[in-house]
Amino acid sequence: MNHVETLRALHHGRTPGDPLVLPGPWDAVSARTFEAAGSPALATPSAGIALSLGYEDGQVPPDEMFAAVARITRSVSVPVTADIEAGYGLPPAELVERLLEAGAVGCNLEDSRDGVLKDPAEQADFLAAVRQAAGDRVFVNARVDTFLRGVAEPGPAIERARLYVAAGADCVYPILAPAEVVPALRAGIEGPLNVVALPDGPGPRELGERGATRITFGPGLLHRTMAALQAMAKELV
Template sequence: MNSNEKAAAFRALHQAGKPFVIPNPWDAGSARMLEGLGFKALATTSSGFAMTLGRKDYGVTREEALSHGAAIADAVEIPVNADLENGFGLAPEDAAETIARACATALAGGSIEDSTGESRNPVIEDDALAVARIEAAVEARNRSGRDFVLTARAEAFLYGNCDLDKVIARLNAFAEAGADVLYAPGLPDMDAARAVCKGVSKPVNILILGALAKHSVEDFARAGAARLSIGGGLAWNAYGTLGAATEMLTEGRFDMLSANRDGAKKIAPYLKA
């Protein structure tokens, strides 16, 4: 598939009440394995990618994130959505440039957050600015001449600002601005997920995090979700195995190395020559 075909296929997957799971690889190898397992689409993860560089989340540049996303998109035949953080700047022009450059790759879509990157005020408080950034991203996508699925993220719940009505209002404003998919990561429970899905006019992506991890795909289908992502969950689990290294160093033991071999054997057949 070419870029437009991948974007069209990705767009078609988004059906309220029929959610698909979109796992988040952290490099080309994990992307190919997940594709081999049968997933229909993939998404990059900012925290997972940052770990591959030995950095904390939000520790990568626009150029690095776009290069990483393009490399994963080129490694597989299925659609790939890019975690583009806050567009790498707070001005609408920053979001526009990030989306324009993403549209020049094989990526099928990408997300823009309303986060600031600042610890004291982590989410953009100015509603007009938050919406203007999505409008600029949409305009950049439209000028590119190709299809590209734009996801707009309202980050408040991740930072403890848990006013559900305000989050839903912002998501609806993003929808009016032209976003294709709406995303409020960090929702505390299924009631909140259900309220978001019922309260907005575009397909909703739900992050499987915290208490939401105890629910099934069928539960999210009944709530009205269209897409289910796990963020850096797989990457954190994979890198968590490095905890075995501390036991080698401090206790001189190696028995913990067998803990994840069975899982590795399941994906080994999808390694390419």
């Protein structure tokens, strides 16, 4: 089984309370640390990589982002899926090839641009083009930004998710979905469901019991690491 087959298989056949937990490495050493702890796969966060490279979230030049992903993939032996934001304006075929050249076998693709939700039909067409270019070589996680953009009701997220699954997405990711709406999302969406675990929210097991298939952390693990470094730094000064 190759890496993309392994990644895809990890998303299926899971029982409630046992979601796939994917830590988010921001560099090679964090990736190796998570792999050594037993993580079966990793999911890079664009915001975490941006912070590690000295950029604001969303401001990393594509070449630097793909280079950072490549440093992570070549440092570990487990599958890596990469957050590549909205695709950097690259044509789908080029986007897929650059992702594969960086050694990643999956990607997040968000459905907002410059802080504004994209037309869902337009995003579905884009995802379909990515799927056609990738074939089975890439696991596509379609991010749904309705909650991020202030839409509190789950209905619009479910509608977008259904379009994206029909377009060929392997998984959908309604980022910042409140824990209390996860059961409604699970009931309305076919296939794997990615939920982000927040520092002040339920843990992976509880989110899994509510219907999450996959748990990611965004830049949260880097933020926790930075807090520990700040505490050490204060002791040294």
